[in-house]
Amino acid sequence: MTERDASRQEAARLELDRGSADPYAAAIQATRMPIAITDVRIEDHPIVFANDAFIQLSGYSRDEVIGRNCRFLQGPETDRAEVARIAAAIAAHESVTAEILNYRKDGSTFWNALYISPVFDAAGGVSHFFGSQLDVTARNRAAQELRDANAALACAKETAEAQVADRTRELEIALDQKTQLLHELDHRVKNNLQLISSLIQLQSRRISDPAVQATMKAMLGRVSAIATVHRSLLQVDGAAAFDVAAFVRAIAADLVEAAGREDVELAFDLSPVTAPAANAAPIALIVHELVDNAVRHGLARRPGRISLGLLPHEQGHRLEVSDDGVGMAPDARSGFGLGLVDLLARQLAARVERPATEAGHVVAVTLPGPDRSHRKGD
Amino acid sequence: MRILIVEDESLVAAEVEFIVAEAGLEVVGIESDAAGAAAAIARERPDVVLLDVHLADGPTGVEVAGGAVAGGAAVLFMTANRRRLPPDFAGAVGAVSKPYTEWGMRAALRYVVESIRDGGSRRSPPSSLELAPAWAERWRAHSADQSAQ
Numbered sequence A: 001m002t003e004r005d006a007s008r009q010e011a012a013r014l015e016l017d018r019g020s021a022d023p024y025a026a027a028i029q030a031t032r033m034p035i036a037i038t039d040v041r042i043e044d045h046p047i048v049f050a051n052d053a054f055i056q057l058s059g060y061s062r063d064e065v066i067g068r069n070c071r072f073l074q075g076p077e078t079d080r081a082e083v084a085r086i087a088a089a090i091a092a093h094e095s096v097t098a099e100i101l102n103y104r105k106d107g108s109t110f111w112n113a114l115y116i117s118p119v120f121d122a123a124g125g126v127s128h129f130f131g132s133q134l135d136v137t138a139r140n141r142a143a144q145e146l147r148d149a150n151a152a153l154a155c156a157k158e159t160a161e162a163q164v165a166d167r168t169r170e171l172e173i174a175l176d177q178k179t180q181l182l183h184e185l186d187h188r189v190k191n192n193l194q195l196i197s198s199l200i201q202l203q204s205r206r207i208s209d210p211a212v213q214a215t216m217k218a219m220l221g222r223v224s225a226i227a228t229v230h231r232s233l234l235q236v237d238g239a240a241a242f243d244v245a246a247f248v249r250a251i252a253a254d255l256v257e258a259a260g261r262e263d264v265e266l267a268f269d270l271s272p273v274t275a276p277a278a279n280a281a282p283i284a285l286i287v288h289e290l291v292d293n294a295v296r297h298g299l300a301r302r303p304g305r306i307s308l309g310l311l312p313h314e315q316g317h318r319l320e321v322s323d324d325g326v327g328m329a330p331d332a333r334s335g336f337g338l339g340l341v342d343l344l345a346r347q348l349a350a351r352v353e354r355p356a357t358e359a360g361h362v363v364a365v366t367l368p369g370p371d372r373s374h375r376k377g378d
Numbered sequence B: 001m002r003i004l005i006v007e008d009e010s011l012v013a014a015e016v017e018f019i020v021a022e023a024g025l026e027v028v029g030i031e032s033d034a035a036g037a038a039a040a041i042a043r044e045r046p047d048v049v050l051l052d053v054h055l056a057d058g059p060t061g062v063e064v065a066g067g068a069v070a071g072g073a074a075v076l077f078m079t080a081n082r083r084r085l086p087p088d089f090a091g092a093v094g095a096v097s098k099p100y101t102e103w104g105m106r107a108a109l110r111y112v113v114e115s116i117r118d119g120g121s122r123r124s125p126p127s128s129l130e131l132a133p134a135w136a137e138r139w140r141a142h143s144a145d146q147s148a149q
Helices: A003-017 A023-030 A052-058 A080-091 A137-205 A210-233 A244-258 A277-298 A330-334 A336-347 B010-022 B034-044 B061-070 B102-118 B133-148
Strands: A035-039 A047-050 A096-103 A109-120 A126-132 A241-243 A264-270 A274-276 A304-313 A316-323 A351-353 A361-368 B002-006 B026-031 B048-051 B074-079 B094-097 B129-131
Touching (some): A003 A035, A003 A047, A035 A052, A047 A052, A080 A096, A080 A109, A109 A137, A137 B010, A210 A277, A210 A336, A241 A244, A241 A277, A244 A316, A274 A277, A277 A316, A277 A336, A277 A361, A336 A351, B002 B010, B002 B034, B010 B026, B010 B102, B034 B048, B048 B061, B048 B102, B061 B074, B094 B102, B102 B129, B129 B133
Parallel strands (some): B002 B048, B048 B074, B074 B094
Antiparallel strands (some): A035 A047, A035 A126, A096 A109, A109 A126, A304 A316, A351 A361, B094 B129
């Protein structure tokens, strides 16, 4: 009798002993978990029982399964070491769990979570092995996909972080270079303005003609006004605007002190006004001319008071410079300084008024708001 | 009082020399780089060093200030590069920012010279002069002592 016949005989015996009337046998037969039983007493441990779930999982017919050793489920990719571990456990009559790659009849594979345990007979010897299987392909695939996804995510995150770090570094370098260039440029402009001031001062010292010297001094004052405005411009970072009120205060104090006029009092009524940096120099020159005029003409030979107002106006801001000095003869309007004021006011689209007063002199300059003063070609 | 001018722009240095002389002070030298400044400080022992930050040999003014202060001189920076100064002004009494007006420089020099001579001042410094925090404190404290007596 061949092993195959012996297996079939044992299968028939089991079938007979444990018919469908036996609830245990019925349960084993009907459970959704694939189950097989092998017989150790027959050569090569053939399968003598396989339930419907096992048949379904393997793709083989019951007839093809009965009488064969379980190794027909193995294939080229099955882990040999794991198979050897299972064989050793069986040889030692021990139970074993393992997860191996198995092959169906059609060649497709599945991950099989095996649990194999010995079945003892009445005499205490091992007669059979009971093997339950579980197709964990989907679970493994899901786990692998999750691992792959996590790895891909970690990789993407690392790449993104590296890119962000690179870009940040590049931007920082670019910003740093730009800032340095701006500082260098600012430094040079200030130094050159200083140089121009020093040059005019040096030359005016060598001039003996009082009229020429006065002209040189007037020019020096104008250059200084531009220098002062530039100094206050870039001391605030951003540099897009300049503080008109602070400038008016500084230039007026400097002019009065520089003239040594302790008898001239300054009165300020300045609201906080900023102007676009592009308008800084013209505004500075206008303020300089008006204050200088008050000090050197209006209050030339008498003590007095210069009032400086900077107030919001419906069309922008109104700058008013007045003194309680001698007033001005109409022909004094032809002076270069006053011509300068009219010229620069036109550039700023500002309106200059010299309202008549009972005493002293008033000049009011209405500066348009930022939206209007930018308009070119007016 | 003896003044050393350290400035690499010769026209600016010449003009500062006039301002110093007109204030009745003695100019003991004009130097344009760190080495010349250090030698002049050792040789002349000036009371005040008027010091540009950016000199002929680079931004060495701050370094020169350290040596001048160690040598017992008072240092006043004149600079278009205020950002280069450390928070303690490297021991200098203060700084005048370029471009200054002629009056601004005169007023700053006068204030510093009077404060050194008197140990302080009751007036507030001119707007052209930014005092180093330590010196502002010292000169204010001294003048407060004076008024208390």
